[in-house]
Amino acid sequence: MSCYLIKELLPLYIEGDCSAETKKIVEEHLRSCEICSHLYREMIEPIPLIKMSENPIPYMDENEEKRKFKERYFGKLLLRACIAFGIVYVVMVILYWFK
Incomplete structure (x- = not known):
């Protein structure tokens, strides 16, 4: 499967909203493709919140x-x-x- 389709399916895969067959296809692709695997790791990491400045508005x-x-x-x-x-x-x- 192409990287484009995997990138489109990653949000569904992460949320667990895809079928078992799709899940299997995505997992196989993530094992073989370093770029998509890296993207997956970035997507599952929490985003750090911006630290408030010392002088808020x-x-x-x-x-x-x-x-x-x-x-x-x-x-x-x-x-x-x-x-x-x-x-x-x-x-x-x-x-x-x-x-």
């Missing part, structure tokens, strides 16, 4: 995040309103003086 409460967003948003909104009011006031004073 700090958790921020959702309510705190909303409060900060509103503070920034409404702060900018208030600043824009003050600037618009100031411009309108200056324009009205200038128009009043030049009548």
